[in-house]
Amino acid sequence: MGETIHIYHTNDLHSHFSNWPRIKNLLSERKRWHQEEGDVCLILDIGDHVDRSHPYTEGTAGKGNVELLNDAEYDAVTIGNNEGITLSKKELEELYVQADFDVIVANLYEPDGKRPEWAKPYQLLKTQGGLTIGLVGATAEFTPFYKRLGWTITDAKDAIIEAVEAIKDEVDLIVCLSHLGVKEDEYLAELCPEIDVILGAHTHHIFHEGKMIGDTLLGAAGKFGMYIGHVTIEAAIHEKKAELIETSSLRGSDEDFNDMLIEQGKSQLNEPVFYNEDELKAEWFKDSQLAELFGEALLEFSGADCAIFNAGLFMEDMPVGETTRYDFHKMLPHPINPCLISLTGAELKEIYQQSLNAEWPNIELKGMGFRGAVFGNIIRINLEMKNHQLFIGGKLAGHNETFQLVTLDMFTFGYFFPSLKRAPKKYFMPEFLRDVFSQYFRSKAVK
Numbered sequence: 001m002g003e004t005i006h007i008y009h010t011n012d013l014h015s016h017f018s019n020w021p022r023i024k025n026l027l028s029e030r031k032r033w034h035q036e037e038g039d040v041c042l043i044l045d046i047g048d049h050v051d052r053s054h055p056y057t058e059g060t061a062g063k064g065n066v067e068l069l070n071d072a073e074y075d076a077v078t079i080g081n082n083e084g085i086t087l088s089k090k091e092l093e094e095l096y097v098q099a100d101f102d103v104i105v106a107n108l109y110e111p112d113g114k115r116p117e118w119a120k121p122y123q124l125l126k127t128q129g130g131l132t133i134g135l136v137g138a139t140a141e142f143t144p145f146y147k148r149l150g151w152t153i154t155d156a157k158d159a160i161i162e163a164v165e166a167i168k169d170e171v172d173l174i175v176c177l178s179h180l181g182v183k184e185d186e187y188l189a190e191l192c193p194e195i196d197v198i199l200g201a202h203t204h205h206i207f208h209e210g211k212m213i214g215d216t217l218l219g220a221a222g223k224f225g226m227y228i229g230h231v232t233i234e235a236a237i238h239e240k241k242a243e244l245i246e247t248s249s250l251r252g253s254d255e256d257f258n259d260m261l262i263e264q265g266k267s268q269l270n271e272p273v274f275y276n277e278d279e280l281k282a283e284w285f286k287d288s289q290l291a292e293l294f295g296e297a298l299l300e301f302s303g304a305d306c307a308i309f310n311a312g313l314f315m316e317d318m319p320v321g322e323t324t325r326y327d328f329h330k331m332l333p334h335p336i337n338p339c340l341i342s343l344t345g346a347e348l349k350e351i352y353q354q355s356l357n358a359e360w361p362n363i364e365l366k367g368m369g370f371r372g373a374v375f376g377n378i379i380r381i382n383l384e385m386k387n388h389q390l391f392i393g394g395k396l397a398g399h400n401e402t403f404q405l406v407t408l409d410m411f412t413f414g415y416f417f418p419s420l421k422r423a424p425k426k427y428f429m430p431e432f433l434r435d436v437f438s439q440y441f442r443s444k445a446v447k
Contacts, residue, residue: 005235046200050080061091132172294309
């Protein structure tokens with residue numbers, strides 16, 4: 001019972017692979033050290049390792065990320081929202097087929113109530129010294145997105161507590177892999193004091209030396225592989241401590257590795273889409289032909305009456321000549337889905353007026369699926385204001401008349417347009433914006 005347990009954890013890598021060789025080297029080195037000393041070493045990832053904004057992840061549907069986790073000898077992971085809702089149901093079902101590690105997620109089910117074969121609510125690990133370590137885990141509840149993809153997601157904290165209740169009499173230590181966010185983790189520590197360690201993610205928070213809530217230690221390692229978390233537990237005296245290891249302080253240069261993965265992704269995404277006769281410029285702060293065509297694509301795809309999106313979406317020009325899936329990925333790397341929303345003319349008028357906010361174009365937006373630099377101008381398709389009256393498709397919009405707006409899922413989270421969070425809506429999944437745009441050009445191509 002006097003073993004020392006070392007837990008190394010990463011989270012929210014989001015396919016930022018530049019730090020990966022340093023991470024892998026440190027984990028391999030530390031695992032060898034600890035095993036030589038007779039100590040226990042566990043390596044865990046707390047979700048969002050996958051991010052389809054990277055061409056390697058896009059080209060392999062995340063399976064390349066699993067290969068990297070295998071190579072680094074991870075013992076267990078949980079899923080984040082990027083694994084859970086940016087992959088199709090089939091892609092997620094196949095993601096971990098070749099995994100050499102356990103996937104711990106207690107709150108994901110098939111619609112019939114069965115657990116996916118690849119997901120476990122908990123896992124018990126026996127050490128050479130006779131200790132039993134219980135791993136539990138869950139992911140954030142993006143309920144309408146999971147439902148749209150054909151999954152059922154349940155309350156994460158309830159699922160974790162249920163798993164803890166199932167194993168607490170069989171284990172000496174309980175470690176929770178939580179892709180729920182810092183506030184939820186803090187609340188979970190109070191709700192379920194039987195958990196010894198909660199390793200957190202999702203909100204990209206950092207605990208340099210951990211955080212104690214009662215007898216529960218919280219650990220968190222930020223984002224993008226900038227840190228590796230290290231928790232040390234002295235089992236005999238029930239002592240727990242945490243630290244973060246800054247990857248930039250580790251030896252080695254990693255850009256060549258990331259460049260190599262980009263080239264692999266480019267090769268996998270080399271499928272031609274269409275032949276472009278004229279260069280289309282990406283303009284962040286003014287209207288453009290590229291934005292106009294994108295708006296047409298959204299309307300045609302969704303059947304909506306009008307569209308709103310931000311010009312900062314376009315990260316690259318559309319080049320002259322043969323364009324491939326890789327070109328569309330570079331142009332629109334964001335894991336963002338279209339969303340169709342029912343609104344009255346009065347509600348659309350309010351949305352239009354909110355969209356005139358002069359501060360928005362220069363916002364350096366981070367998160368909500370956006371992988372660009374700045375927000376850019378708001379682009380309005382089939383929406384126009386004349387003499388304080390709203391026109392949709394050139395016709396005066398009745399105050400109580402119902403219209404269909406197609407926009408971005410990130411606009412439904414309440415930050416920019418609070419009313420869109422409450423409005424009736426339909427998310428298009430698994431189609432991303434780039435899929436909609438590339439299909440638009442495929443359909444226009446001359447056969």
